[in-house]
Amino acid sequence: xxxxxxxxxxxxxxxxxxxxxxxxxxxxxxxxxxxxxxxxxxxxxxxxxxxxxxxxxxxxxxxxxxxxxxxxxxxxxxxxxxxxxxxxxxxxxxxxxxxxxxxxxxxxxxx
Amino acid sequence: xxxxxxxxxxxxxxxxxxxxxxxxxxxxxxxxxxxxxxxxxxxxxxxxxxxxxxxxxxxxxxxxxxxxxxxxxxxxxxxxxxxxxxxxxxxxxxxxxxxxxxxxxxxxxxxxxxxxxxxxxxx
Numbered sequence: 643x644x645x646x647x648x649x650x651x652x653x654x655x656x657x658x659x660x661x662x663x664x665x666x667x668x669x670x671x672x673x674x675x676x677x678x679x680x681x682x683x684x685x686x687x688x689x690x691x692x693x694x695x696x697x698x699x700x701x702x703x704x705x706x707x708x709x710x711x712x713x714x715x716x717x718x719x720x721x722x723x724x725x726x727x728x729x730x731x732x733x734x735x736x737x738x739x740x741x742x743x744x745x746x747x748x749x750x751x752x753x
Numbered sequence: 754x755x756x757x758x759x760x761x762x763x764x765x766x767x768x769x770x771x772x773x774x775x776x777x778x779x780x781x782x783x784x785x786x787x788x789x790x791x792x793x794x795x796x797x798x799x800x801x802x803x804x805x806x807x808x809x810x811x812x813x814x815x816x817x818x819x820x821x822x823x824x825x826x827x828x829x830x831x832x833x834x835x836x837x838x839x840x841x842x843x844x845x846x847x848x849x850x851x852x853x854x855x856x857x858x859x860x861x862x863x864x865x866x867x868x869x870x871x872x873x874x875x876x
Contacts, residue, residue: 644799676855678862680800687849688800690864694855699864731800735859741815742790742802742861 645670646732646745653751659720662748664732665713670743672713675735679708679717682729691730692717724752755779757850757867765844765874771837775850775867776830783808783828788853790863791824791835793846801846805853806833840874847871 647665654660664677671677677695680688690699692708695715705726707718715734719726732745761773775789782789791803804814806824814822818837826833837844847869855861 676860676862687866687869688863689866690854690862693862693864694860733800733862735861737859739816741817744800744802747799 644746645736645739645743646734648730648732648745648748650746651749651751653753654722655753656722656724658722659718660722660750661719662717662730662732662750664715664717664745666715666734666743667713669738670713670734670736671710671715673737675737677708677710677715678733679706680731680733682731684729688731719750722750722752726750727752755852755865757852757865759848759850759867759870761870761872763871763873765840765872766876767841767874768839771835771840771844771848771872771874773835773848773850773870773872774832775834776832777852778831781828782826782831782833788813788858788861789826789833790851790853792849792851792863792866793844794849794869795843795846803835803837803848842874845872845874 652660679692681691682688695710696708705721736743756778765771788805790805804824806826823836849869851863851866853861
């Protein structure tokens with residue numbers, strides 16, 4: 643039930659900046675619902691990375707930043723590090739489906 | 754520090770019932786104003802919200818699963834549980850429990866999460 647679309651993969655060299663898009667519609671992001679981002683390493687649970695569009699929980703490096711505009715949102719990782727290799731998911735709420743929805747997921751590879 | 758941990762059988766036969774429990778430590782389910790949620794993630798695929806429960810017992814389900822899902826809470830044990838009936842191979846997934854966080858239902862995110870429990874549906 644992935645109604646939020648993300649690129650399957652993004653990659654970058656150490657130190658570079660990468661961005662991950664999350665495209666929704668008028669019933670989720672475009673309706674004003676907040677977007678949150680999670681980081682997931684293989685075999686582990688998702689970890690909250692960004693909440694309410696652009697806020698970082700305690701302990702999350704400021705290399706991670708989020709933004710939201712119209713029907714989409716973005717996660718940016720600046721100063722990419724090897725430890726950032728993981729899957730990233732956006733999440734919001736959809737009023738037409740009456741469910742919390744997740745993005746399709748993006749695998750970040752550090753070259 | 755709040756911690757959640759899933760437990761339950763890792764193998765369920767087709768047409769039978771999947772049952773999982775999420776034990777909460779480091780905080781009380783009944784003293785919090787939060788909801789508590791279940792998610793699942795099929796192998797190699799994305800995340801799906803299954804449903805949620807409030808400490809009072811109020812429940813909210815994903816409409817796509819509502820006919821087969823029951824989520825309940827046991828405040829005396831500081832646990833909440835998931836039951837999914839009539840399972841098929843399509844229900845094979847890692848099941849996670851998590852706490853709702855945020856100002857209101859529609860704007861909630863989820864933190865923290867349990868470590869996850871792999872449930873395989875197979876005869």
